[in-house]
Amino acid sequence: MSEELHEITLRVNGHDHAVAVPARRLLSDALRLDLGLTGTHVGCEHGVCGACTVLLDGAPTRACLMFAVSAVEAEITTVEGLSQPDGSLGPVQQAFKDCHGLQCGFCTPGFLTTITAGLEENPHPTRDEAREMVGGNLCRCTGYQNIVAAVLKAAELR
Amino acid sequence: MKPAPFAFVRPRSLEEALEVLGAHPDAKVLAGGQSLVPLLTMRLAAPAMLVDINAVPDLDRISCDDDGVRIGALVRHAALLRDEDAARTQPLLRLALSHVAHPTIRNRGTTVGSIVHADAAAEMPAVLALLGGSVEVASVRGRRTIEAADLFAGPLESTLAHDEIAVSAWFPALRPGERVGFAEIARRHGDYAMCGVAALVGPERTRVAYLSVEEVPTIVDLTGVAPDDVGEAALAHLDPQPDIHATAAYRSQLVRVLTRRVLEQAA
Ligand SMILES: Cc1cc2nc3c(=O)[nH]c(=O)nc-3n(C[C@H](O)[C@H](O)[C@H](O)COP(=O)(O)OP(=O)(O)OC[C@H]3O[C@@H](n4cnc5c(N)ncnc54)[C@H](O)[C@@H]3O)c2cc1C
Numbered sequence: 001m002s003e004e005l006h007e008i009t010l011r012v013n014g015h016d017h018a019v020a021v022p023a024r025r026l027l028s029d030a031l032r033l034d035l036g037l038t039g040t041h042v043g044c045e046h047g048v049c050g051a052c053t054v055l056l057d058g059a060p061t062r063a064c065l066m067f068a069v070s071a072v073e074a075e076i077t078t079v080e081g082l083s084q085p086d087g088s089l090g091p092v093q094q095a096f097k098d099c100h101g102l103q104c105g106f107c108t109p110g111f112l113t114t115i116t117a118g119l120e121e122n123p124h125p126t127r128d129e130a131r132e133m134v135g136g137n138l139c140r141c142t143g144y145q146n147i148v149a150a151v152l153k154a155a156e157l158r
Numbered sequence: 159m160k161p162a163p164f165a166f167v168r169p170r171s172l173e174e175a176l177e178v179l180g181a182h183p184d185a186k187v188l189a190g191g192q193s194l195v196p197l198l199t200m201r202l203a204a205p206a207m208l209v210d211i212n213a214v215p216d217l218d219r220i221s222c223d224d225d226g227v228r229i230g231a232l233v234r235h236a237a238l239l240r241d242e243d244a245a246r247t248q249p250l251l252r253l254a255l256s257h258v259a260h261p262t263i264r265n266r267g268t269t270v271g272s273i274v275h276a277d278a279a280a281e282m283p284a285v286l287a288l289l290g291g292s293v294e295v296a297s298v299r300g301r302r303t304i305e306a307a308d309l310f311a312g313p314l315e316s317t318l319a320h321d322e323i324a325v326s327a328w329f330p331a332l333r334p335g336e337r338v339g340f341a342e343i344a345r346r347h348g349d350y351a352m353c354g355v356a357a358l359v360g361p362e363r364t365r366v367a368y369l370s371v372e373e374v375p376t377i378v379d380l381t382g383v384a385p386d387d388v389g390e391a392a393l394a395h396l397d398p399q400p401d402i403h404a405t406a407a408y409r410s411q412l413v414r415v416l417t418r419r420v421l422e423q424a425a
Contacts (some may be wrong), residue, residue: 024163060265061265065191067188070188135260
């Protein structure tokens with residue numbers, strides 16, 4: 001017996017995408033496999049690393065801890081949705097580039113989405129608040145110093 | 159890994175959710191998914207059906223009065239943490255919630271889900287137990303209230319029947335003359351604690367709750383114990399368990415240090 005597919009519409013970065021997915025399709029996998037939005041990275045798949053973080057109605061959410069079939073009423077923003085309308089880098093992306101906030105880049109999409117929402121809530125974070133903002137995201141390259149610097153820089157650029 | 163296949167329903171009303179749950183003995187409730195989805199992904203659980211309650215209306219309400227704080231099943235940890243009325247009515251809620259995981263997990267995870275999930279290392283079951291709160295549950299058979307003292311049966315085991323949905327939890331208000339404290343030690347900020355302690359100090363009684371020490375949240379009465387003796391007095395009632403995160407001896411040391419610390423906070 002083949003697995004039942006659910007016809008759903010996901011609203012991602014302002015566009016509607018109609019897809020047919022099995023119920024067990026994680027949102028992270030739906031974004032990557034069904035929508036081809038491979039900017040969302042899959043790391044630990046149990047909510048610890050933060051690489052798959054997307055914005056669900058503006059709030060950072062682990063895409064690996066949610067099924068696509070549960071995301072139907074939400075406005076989803078992935079890292080692909082963070083650039084400017086003309087395709088140039090958004091403020092958080094630009095700050096990461098300026099401050100060398102990434103090396104291998106695997107964790108970066110999760111940081112960018114998390115910080116984008118974090119600066120909406122707190123536009124002028126202190127260094128401590130910037131550290132707190134990224135406390136749920138793991139990076140194995142940078143040692144975090146330049147990521148914290150990028151949060152502060154992004155706050156200036158916004 | 160990926161979850162095993164399951165059937166999926168997303169009911170639009172509580173009645174519909176209860177009917178489906180009542181008709182499918184191998185169905186499970188999906189709330190925030192922050193505990194359930196990892197279990198499915200690691201294939202530690204493989205229910206035949208998930209009943210996603212996120213589209214059920216009116217379950218996301220927080221209401222406060224002089225008696226306490228009532229939260230619906232879809233109130234996310236983050237919403238309760240932000241709520242000023244709730245923080246005023248019972249300050250222990252905010253104190254403890256700031257230790258529950260990271261903000262991103264709190265955006266999705268529900269406080270009621272965390273309570274009925276009954277993880278011995280979780281903060282909010284211990285808070286509910288210390289305050290003497292309760293959970294209201296519904297099924298096709300009717301409604302009932304489960305007092306915190308009767309809720310936690312074992313590790314990851316609450317006394318909800320399979321066909322019951324927890325619709326709300328109730329936390330008693332802080333009464334005049336009462337003070338609260340909370341402290342925990344985790345390997346990394348936002349991780350589950352190796353030991354956590356919550357205190358409720360009133361004019362007549364001093365009660366302390368321990369999480370991550372035994373297999374269920376444990377309450378110890380420390381009324382009248384001298385400040386220097388609180389750690390040992392608590393340990394006389396506790397049997398700290400070893401696991402991969404901490405030995406029994408280390409947990410005992412955390413009990414000594416944290417008991418003193420929360421009681422100083424609540425003095
Ligand atoms: C990286 C990470 C770190 C975390 N750290 C902590 C921490 O430090 N402290 C902590 O307390 N928690 C922590 N959590 C767990 C988090 O608090 C969860 O939100 C919570 O345990 C479960 O709530 P949920 O809404 O996500 O429930 P779900 O995952 O949806 O469900 C959990 C269980 O409860 C049942 N259930 C849920 N709601 C209901 C209901 N209304 N009626 C009947 N049954 C229900 C489900 O069927 C399932 O069995 C962490 C999670 C992650 C991923």
